[in-house]
Amino acid sequence: MDLIENRTIDEIILGDRAEIERVLTRSDVTLFATVSADVNPASLDAGDEDGPELQQGIVQGMWAGTLISAVLATRLPGPGTVHLSQTLKFHREVSVGDRISVRVEVTGIDKSSGRVNLECACVNADGEIVVSGSAEVQAPRKKIKRHMARMPITQLKAPGVRFGELVDRARLLDPLVTAIVHPCDDLSLGGALAARDEGMIVPVLVGPRAKIEAAAEAAGLDLHGLEIVDAPHSHAAAEMAVALVHEGRAGALMKGKLHTDELLTAVLNKATGLRTERRLSHVFALDVPGQNRTLFVTDAAINISPDLESLRDIVQNAIDLAIAIGVETPLVALLSAVETVTGKLPSTILAAAICKMHDRGQIVGGKVDGPLAFDNAISPAAAAAKGIVSDVAGYADILVTPNLESGNMIAKQLIHLAGASSAGIALGAQVPIMLTSRSDTVDARIVSAALAKVFYHWRRERPLGLG
Template sequence: MDLIENRTVDEIAIGDRAEIQRVLTQPDVALFATVSADVNPQNLDAGDEEGPELQQSIAHGMWAGTLITAVLATRLPGPGTVHLGQALTFHQPVNVGDSITVRVEVAEVDTATALVILDCLCINAEGVTVVSGRAEVQAPRTKIKRHMARMPTSQLKAPGVRFGALVEQARTLDPLLTAVVHPCDTLSLGGALAARDEGMIVPLLVGPRGKIEAAAEQAGLDLRGLEIVDAPHSHAAADVAVALVHEGRAGALMKGKLHTDELLGAVLDKSKGLRTERRLSHVFALDVPGQNRTLFITDAAINISPDLDSLRDIVQNAIDLAIAIGVEVPLVALLSAVETVTGKLPSTLLAAAICKMHDRGQIVGGKVDGPLAFDNAISPAAVAAKGIVSDVAGYADILVTPNLESGNMIAKQLIHLAGASSAGIALGARVPIMLTSRSDTVDARIVSAALAKVFYHWRRERPLGLPG
């Protein structure tokens, strides 16, 4: 391990130099913004767009200024240095990708007080000075030599980056006529109106008029221009919303303040519901920090312990959704506890059967592999360590869980421990269903609406059933 050693004031002479070189990356910009609370969008756009350069020059130049402090603390004088002051001038913009050489040179030394003044320069790869100034430090009097500390790692991302792109994709399509079922609280009603304001849906509010209007008044929401279809209670609202789909007045459903069972009871009614030959299933879409793609988890909300035929439909629904939003070849991992097939674990047998069904054309689109343990599905390092040969392992887009409990736990862990942003819809009925939790945020409802909208338009000219 590298050693770090300081120079005491008695070892420092005028003209002594030290320098480091760094390249400004987008994560550096995000981390600096997080630490400094500087959320000026001009500073966070990494210089990719035209616009005023002065503010960005200062912000990114300040990043270079922190490197000056790093040189003082680790190189000259090094450990034990007390930083007393620093005056900097920012001359040129520093942009993502710029290689910056940071150099300090001793200008004055007072051995009696241990005061050292250093000239500071930050120079880009073209030799242009981007930052200059002076720093004043108190140099150490005691010699220090120690192993360098391990550099901490961080994972930063702007929240909802991929979801933001999905919403932009959905904005290019016509708004989706949506029956919002029992929106009788501020969150579900506000989410529906926010989705409308984002151009995702045209909401048709179905439920007790008095409760809907009371929720709007409590939240300060304006219902002018919106149609309310009066229904006495949540059960009736679900039935009416399904009828509106049959009448051609709605192309999607959005769950409000009612239990999932109430809504799905109306959807799955054998005589009046919205059944198709495809099994109804739920798909979570997750924007997970540290992942370079949207992850889909299914089924974590509807099918408790699916059999082979149900699992086939669950896989097909998820593949269809991934393709609809632009994943050209979705990679599907059938999850279990191990990557080998064994009669002791029924989930491995189901996974193997699903893979063979895909081979035989009973499931279309994407690539499917399983059984795979969770780490083998998403971690290339785990795949390499175990010597697994697979087109899917390590890079799965879709995680198919063997039962509702495991799927729900995986999704909730990613949301609450990994900071994932989430959205979700149910597929397999005649129309997509925005099946959000009653506690979901407004953003989750907007993204769920974007998923439903994109899928609805993608599917309009495609049959829902499995290939014959």
């Protein structure tokens, strides 16, 4: 580990110099905007390689000024220095990718008070002065030599960035007429109207008219211009929403204030429902901080303990969704507790069978591997440590869990512990279904609508059956 050593007031002489060099990164910009609470969009949107130059306030003030402070604190005079004052003048703008040399030089010393004056400058790779100024410090009188502190690993990420890109893409498509089933509270009504305002859906409200209107009035929501299909109760609302799909009056369903079982009972009715040859399954889409891709977790909401045929459909549904939103070759990991096949863990046998079904063309699209433990599925380092040679291990896009309990726990841990933004839809029926939860935010409902919309338009050009 590097050592840093100060120069005491008795050691410093006129003309002493010190220098450090840094390259401005996009993370630097985001970090300083976060620390300074600078909410000006130009501070975050600018400065990228393809964007305009950064504002002086963010880069030349805070960033350059902090680098000068770093030289004073670690180089000259070094540890034990007290920063008294600093003046800066900004000459040129700084952009992401610029390499900046930060230099200080001693111009005045007062041995009795211990005060030292230094000229400061930040110079770019072309030799141009970006920032100039002066600083006054209290130099240490005691010699200090210590190891440099380990800097924390900082990961900066605006929540739901990839979901924002998905919503932008969905806006380019025609809004999806969606039956909102029993929207009798402010959350389901507000989420449906927000999705409408973002251009995702055209909501058709299905449920008791009086309750819907009362909920809207209590929440201050305007239902003007919206179609309301009156139904006496939640069971009837689910049946009537399914009927709207059969009549061609709706292309998707969104769950309102009713139990999931009520809605799915109508959807899965053998005579009047929306069954296909594919098993119905749910897919969580998660934008997880620190991950460079959207993660999909399935099935965490519908299938309790899927058998081989059900698991095949669960995998295919997830692959289809990933491809629909733009993942060219989804990487699918069949999860278990270990990465070897053993009769003691039935999930490993199912995983191996699914891989062979993919090899034989019974599942199409992407690449599939398993069994894989969770760490081996998402961490390249963990996969390498186990010696796993696989196109999927360490880089999985889709995490297929062996049962609902494990899937639900993984998804909710990523949401509530890792800070993941989440959305999700159910697939395998004739139309996509947004199974919103009471804990879902408005943003989650909008993104779920975007998933349904993009998938609906993608699937219109493709049959739902395998292949």
